[in-house]
Amino acid sequence: MLRDSPRRSERSSSVVDFLYPGQTEPVVTPGVPVLRLPLRVGVAFVPAAASRGVLPSGGISEQQKSLLLGRVANEFKGRQFIQSIEVIPSTYLRPGGGFGNLDQLRGLLSVDIVVLVSFDQVQFTQENKLSLAYWTVVGAYLFKGNRNDTHTLLEAVVYDIPSRRLLFRAPGVSEVRDTSTMVEVRERLRAASLSGFGLATDDLIRNLTSELTAFQEKVKNAAADSPVARIERRPGYSGGGAAGSWFAGGVLALLGLALFWRRRAA
Amino acid sequence: MPWATLLVALAAVLSRAGPGWEDGLVLERAVASAQAWRFWTGHLVHVSSGHLGWNIAVFGAAGGWLEMLAPRAVRLYLLWAPPVIGAAIFAVDQEIGRYAGLSGIAAGLVVALALTQLTRREESRPLWAAVLGLVAVKILYETMSGSAVLTEGFRPVPTAHIAGGIAGCILFGFIARRRRSLADLPPVG
Numbered sequence: 001m002l003r004d005s006p007r008r009s010e011r012s013s014s015v016v017d018f019l020y021p022g023q024t025e026p027v028v029t030p031g032v033p034v035l036r037l038p039l040r041v042g043v044a045f046v047p048a049a050a051s052r053g054v055l056p057s058g059g060i061s062e063q064q065k066s067l068l069l070g071r072v073a074n075e076f077k078g079r080q081f082i083q084s085i086e087v088i089p090s091t092y093l094r095p096g097g098g099f100g101n102l103d104q105l106r107g108l109l110s111v112d113i114v115v116l117v118s119f120d121q122v123q124f125t126q127e128n129k130l131s132l133a134y135w136t137v138v139g140a141y142l143f144k145g146n147r148n149d150t151h152t153l154l155e156a157v158v159y160d161i162p163s164r165r166l167l168f169r170a171p172g173v174s175e176v177r178d179t180s181t182m183v184e185v186r187e188r189l190r191a192a193s194l195s196g197f198g199l200a201t202d203d204l205i206r207n208l209t210s211e212l213t214a215f216q217e218k219v220k221n222a223a224a225d226s227p228v229a230r231i232e233r234r235p236g237y238s239g240g241g242a243a244g245s246w247f248a249g250g251v252l253a254l255l256g257l258a259l260f261w262r263r264r265a266a
Numbered sequence: 267m268p269w270a271t272l273l274v275a276l277a278a279v280l281s282r283a284g285p286g287w288e289d290g291l292v293l294e295r296a297v298a299s300a301q302a303w304r305f306w307t308g309h310l311v312h313v314s315s316g317h318l319g320w321n322i323a324v325f326g327a328a329g330g331w332l333e334m335l336a337p338r339a340v341r342l343y344l345l346w347a348p349p350v351i352g353a354a355i356f357a358v359d360q361e362i363g364r365y366a367g368l369s370g371i372a373a374g375l376v377v378a379l380a381l382t383q384l385t386r387r388e389e390s391r392p393l394w395a396a397v398l399g400l401v402a403v404k405i406l407y408e409t410m411s412g413s414a415v416l417t418e419g420f421r422p423v424p425t426a427h428i429a430g431g432i433a434g435c436i437l438f439g440f441i442a443r444r445r446r447s448l449a450d451l452p453p454v455g
């Protein structure tokens with residue numbers, strides 16, 4: 001009953017396979033992306049490849065994918081430079097659909113920016129010494145003789161569809177370790193798979209937020225002759241007058257000094 | 267007692283009290299001609315607590331100070347400046363559909379206060395010149411960087427501060443004309 005080698009299962013999807021099917025070297029189109037504010041964004045999981053391995057496939061359902069993407073979308077919905085974020089069901093994407101498929105999405109859902117999320121999840125289960133108790137049959141129900149590991153990687157790439165340019169990317173990772181009895185292995189691996197996706201999504205949201213901030217800085221600080229992206233505004237865009245922290249702080253400090261000076265002079 | 271400044275600041279705070287109130291108050295190009303009150307109320311609306319907080323801090327400090335020096339002129343300014351600044355924004359920046367924020371009016375008060383104090387002998391001229399310099403730096407910075415930034419919150423509108431600065435110069439003109447000598451203004455502080 002005690003096995004030396006772990007049993008393994010892997011599920012994955014690849015952005016490169018989706019965007020550049022059958023190409024060994026992805027073609028990068030030169031040009032500067034033009035971002036028209038406020039942005040209309042779509043977020044989708046790229047179609048997954050068939051799962052590989054000997055373990056029963058846990059995986060992630062369309063509904064669960066939609067919930068995870070909904071969490072990502074909600075995190076960025078409040079930003080005023082984003083007009084809308086659509087969660088795009090996987091049924092809208094064809095395996096190997098490429099930029100042609102993204103152009104269709106652009107026409108169908110009116111999105112200019114797409115966040116493509118790919119994943120790679122590997123699950124291992126290996127018997128430990130307690131699995132010797134499995135020989136008693138009852139032990140398979142009582143002793144946690146299986147050690148289960150779930151490693152999940154989510155990768156979000158943000159593309160400007162018209163220019164076909166990658167704007168930025170961010171990863172999200174998680175690791176779930178667990179032990180179980182032999183009869184519980186399937187159920188526990190399925191739960192760990194979901195939990196792994198949830199934790200990796202949390203990490204992905206954190207990393208996307210910091211990458212977005214870094215991208216904003218890059219756009220702002222790029223030299224005029226080699227811009228990272230050109231920013232344009234749609235008519236009707238909202239704007240406002242803001243004193244801002246540095247200006248308000250400066251004015252208040254100077255007024256305070258003037259008041260102090262006035263009192264001393266008096 | 268600078269009651270007009272306090273009243274406007276209080277109204278700005280209250281405009282964030284109810285959900286969705288902003289939509290009825292914000293200065294919106296499409297409906298501004300039919301709903302003229304938005305030229306006044308639009309300046310009271312803010313998109314975030316930070317936006318409100320910093321604007322109120324500058325507006326309250328500069329407006330309160332100047333209202334104690336020249337109450338009548340400031341109270342009149344709070345009536346005529348909002349629609350003038352709003353109209354200037356829509357005239358100059360054709361892309362703007364909605365405008366919100368008190369800082370255009372606040373910029374005018376800062377400029378008027380600094381100009382008023384600069385003309386008084388007993389005040390520190392370098393300090394008040396620095397206040398004017400800070401306003402100029404802010405306008406320059408926004409004009410040069412505003413169009414290239416994915417702004418967190420909303421797009422800054424430099425026109426609001428430029429129009430506010432001009433309105434502040436006009437306000438200073440009123441104050442200077444009403445007083446034979448600016449040195450006669452009451453001391454504050």
